[in-house]
Amino acid sequence: MQNNRYQEALVLPIFEIITQAASELGLETYVIGGFVRDFFLKRNQRKDIDIVTIGDGIALANKVAALLPHTPKVQVFKTYGTAMLRHQDLEIEFVGARKESYAKESRNPKVSKGTLEDDQKRRDFTINALALSLQESNFGELLDPFDGIIDLKDKILRTPLQPAQTYSDDPLRMLRAIRFASQLNFVIEKASLNAITENANRLQIITKERIVEEVHKIMLSNKPSLGFKLLEKTGLLKQILPELIALKGVDEVEGQTHKDNFYHTLEVVDNICKTTEDLWLRWAALLHDIGKAPTKKYDKKVGWTFHAHEFVGSKMVYKLFKRLKMPLNNKMKFVQKMVLLSSRPIVLASNVTDSAVRRLIFDAGDDIESLMLLCEADITTKNPKKFKRYHKNFELVRNKIKEVEERDRIRNFQPPISGELIMETFNLKPCREIGIIKEAIKEAILEGKIANDYDESFEFMKKKGEELGLTLS
DSSP: OOOBBBGGGGOOOHHHHHHHHHHHHHHOOOEEEEEHHHHTTTTOOOOOEEEESOOOHHHHHHHHHHSSOOOOOOOETTTTEEEEEEEETTTEEEEEEEEEEETTOOOOOEEEOOOOHHHTTSSSSGGGGEEEEEEEETBBEEEEETOOHHHHHHHHHEOOOHHHHHHHHTTHHHHHHHHHHHHOOOOOOOHHHHHHHHHHGGGGSSSSHHHHHHHHHHTSSOOOOOOOHHHHTTTTTHHHOOOHHOOOOOOTTTEEEEEOOHHHHHHHHHHHHTTOOOOHHHHHHHTTTTTTTHHHHTTTTTTEEEETTHHHHHHHHHHHHHHHHHOOSHHHHHHHHHHTTHHHHHHHHTOHHHHHHHHHHHHHHHHHHHHHHHHHTTTTOOOHHHHHHHHHHHHHHHHHHHHHHHHHHOOOOOOOOOOHHHHHHOOOSHHHHHHHHHHHHHHHHHHHHSSSSSSHHHHHHHHHHHHHHOOOO
């Protein structure tokens, strides 16, 4: 155990208040977990702070609140023996040091009072078991019984107890291990990785919401492929996203193969992470090819085909979101749209016509830039000449989009002629002809046959009405 002091980690005024409160109550108190870990990693200062005390954590929270100006409200979670308060932009959680024991069918432990070391043993990783003293006598002293500082230096994820026990007790820790590996670019030690693989089926007792929360954090790391490769290797991914596992592997028929769409997908996700922090656009990159597994066929004339995989994939997005209890709202619809349109700019790149660009702008609407980012991320060729040519083609598409947008004002447009005007012009009651005329006007504008303005649309409407046998009122 080291006896170094790190008072510079505890410069926030709140720590002085906690020390005063703990002293008045006679409680031995420490800051522990992510705040301490990130101080040593020199990461951005965390806004959530975990405080552990040898005794009553709720009483300590109430005492701290009483010493703070404006006495913030203390939220008490009696089931877990914890309390939380918010002060300025900080969220501070208090808990009494405890021991934990787990039943096989649950990740919710039975809790009993314990020492600081008991509390450190229950932590998921040695790097999260680091504690700094808040006692006046040894303020800032590091307590590190499991050599977490060494693991931080070596960039290793290791559990305080035997890994099989740690992951079996709380299977969510398996996802947390992979998430930390992805976020911090750490290596999971071999014994831990083996234990995760052996306990992979224990993931079934974790709620979908908690699983998705960890997957989101992997998605938001700088290089998500690190996490997804570990999820696949340990057998966790097939339980969460079997649609991705179905993309894995390369088939060969008559000497013709196709690329491994699983690893291609991970490259696309890493690529898009260089240009956006939008979680849902990253999800679109992850799912953009999921329709290829069910649509994969071999044609003797043209080789491997994936006809309509974008359409099939967009339908699969809904089922996937529903299964994982993800929001079935505009976020899901955005991902569906990106998957559905993901090949359109690629096709356009070889023949950039005004009408095709107008349709793309109309269909993509305000998401056109996101779609272009996705398509550019989809370029994973290792051939430098092809890479340069593909990007140059997309530059042509972007320029044409800008040109058409400025001229035709197509994005999110509504045809200049309303259904009410059609009814008035031809003295009609609601009928199918109104829809036919409106659709014909829209198509004529998108095809460039008429301009996106009232006068040309009105004249076109009259001609179309005549074709349908309608008479002007």
